[in-house]
Amino acid sequence: MLVAVDIGNTNIVIGFLDGNRILGTYRITTNAGHTSDEYGIMMLQFLGLKGLKPEDVDDVIIASVVPQVMHSFRSSIVKFLDIDPMIVGPGVKSGLSIRMDDPKSLGADCLADCVGAFTLYGGPVLVADFGTATTFNYVDERKAITAGLISPGLQTSAGSLVSGTAQLPEVEITRPASILAKGTKTAMQAGLYYNFLGGIEKTIAQFHREIDEDFKVVATGGLSSVFKDDTDCIDVYDPDLIFKGMAIIYRKNI
Template sequence: MLVAVDIGNTNIKLGFLEGGRIAGTYRITTKANHTSDEYGLLLTEFLDMSGFSPDDVDDVIVASVVPKVMHSFRASIVKFLRIEPMVVGPGVKTGINIRMDDPKSMGADCLADCAGAYHVYGGPALVADFGTATTFNYVDGRGTITAGLITTGIRTAAAALWGGTAQLPEVEITRPKTILAKGTRTAMQAGLYYNFLGGIERTIRQFRDEIDEDFQVVATGGLGRVFADDTDLIDVYDPDLIFKGMAIIHQRTRAAR
């Protein structure tokens, strides 16, 4: 069994992949002060909940955008699973080229998303990840990332809204029943949701205006499902896209060794 670990700014996502299928997924809040023992305990508990033991794990692959957490989590894998994890970064085989000004600056999560989208759904594809940050990356028909866009995630924008104002409360991020809000909380929910949805649609249309070929839009992450259900500009929503991409990267890298 392969364990895929996506260490993000808000959550650490775990995926257990067995025989090409995803046997379980879990989330841990990202905290820089967690020890390797704490992460190891959580990891083994999640394995047990899925009917596995540490001895069932053949390998581990990690994609991280949080260096401070990476050290502790890698140590937990070595200590509790007795495995040195593969890390998405220089030296791994993704089957994806990067034609950007600074290829090394691309986040490991975006690279894994693009690998998953291209190898599972084909290209050209615009890959959208709705996380702490919202990213759009364009993969052409030859599997080359040629352009990208980064902006705030909706939760990040919402936190700025109530964190920077004295009288606005913290609200749940959800799809409102109507834009015709009649109270502060519902007005905030409607404003956040429809403003963000409009931004998504405008961004996709701008990519279509500037790219001289047809492409599909593949979305993943957090609230991606909510927005995917509310616009016809997103073709595919896959919550497990990054795990599929990491499994492909792991397979290609092992085959090359």
């Protein structure tokens, strides 16, 4: 069994994979203050929930965009599972080339998403990840990541709206029943939702205008499914794309 760990700015998501089958996923809050013992105990608890033991884990792969967490989390894997995990980053084979101004600046999560999308759904492909930040990365038919875009995520936008005003409350991120809102909370939900949806569609349309070839659009990330009933710009929704991409990267390197 392979344990794949996605360390993001908001959450750490842990996936247990048996070959191509995902046995389960678990999510915890990213906290640079956690010790290796705390992360290790959480990992053992998640394994126990699936009826698994540390000796059932063959290997671990980590994709992280939070350097401050890496030392304690990696140490927890070494200490509690007796495994030195594979880290997605420079020197790790992915099967894709990165043709950007600074290839090393591409996030490990984006790379894993692109590997998963191109391998599973073919190319060319535009990969959209809706997380703390919303990212779009384009992979051409020659297996090259040639362009990327980063914008605030929906939850990040909602947080900025609340923190930057005196009276607006926190609201649940959800698809509103109507754009004809009649209260503060519903007005915020409708405004956030439709503003974000419009941005997604405009962004994808601009990629189509500037790229002289047809391509698929694959969406992933915690908030990707929120929009699936309101747009036909997205071809595939795959919430587990990063784990599938990490498993592919792992196999390429062993």
